[in-house]
Amino acid sequence: MRCPYCGGDETQVKDSRPTEDNTAIRRRRVCSACGGRFTTFERVQLRELVVLKRSGRRVPFDRDKLIRSVQVALRKRPVDPERIERMVSGIVRQLESIGENEVTAEEIGQLVMEGLKSLDDVAYVRFASVYRNFREAKDFEALLDELTGDPQAIAAIREAKRDPE
Known part of the structure; x- marks a missing residue:
């Protein structure tokens, strides 16, 4: 692994452990040339x-x-x-x-x-x-209707904005 600080090719792995969700290996590395420390991640790539x-x-x-x-x-x-x-x-x-x-x-x-x-x-x-x-406000309204599942709630919010009492 090339050092990101000096570009040296000689780096050593000091610590390896799986990530919390076990989808990658986290490796702590040290560069032999400059002493820089950095982290790399190794993941499985199926295709x-x-x-x-x-x-x-x-x-x-x-x-x-x-x-x-x-x-x-x-x-x-x-x-x-x-x-x-x-x-x-x-x-x-x-x-x-x-x-x-x-x-x-x-x-x-x-x-x-x-x-x-x-x-x-x-x-x-x-x-x-x-x-x-999205190009217009009604695009947002349609998405919010979809998200809440309640078009009447959106209409009530719009009405409250028009009539602040």
Whole structure:
């Protein structure tokens, strides 16, 4: 493993342990050249996944990109990072277990929305607004109706805003 500080090739593993959800091995390393310490993670990869974008392009699946997009939706929300990691690991396992090497961006988006819906409602709405390309307030209203399952509750909130008493 190359040292991220000096670029040296000689690093030693000082400690290895599984992550809490047992989906990866966390390794603590030390560089022999500069003494820098860093952590690496080793994960099982069942197959090389390719994402078919809406434009028709094919790009390699990037787990880190998935994590970043989920973190953007969850920014400033009180969600434990380990729950985020478990959700992303679950999504990756689902994608790998589909049996196809190629998955659509829509499939990934749907899995992320399902995960966020059970994790945090605000993050779910944030992600959905970008994923579904919301253009008007009524798009949000429709999603909130879907989320709450009660269109009358949304109408009551709207009415209360108009008539503040």
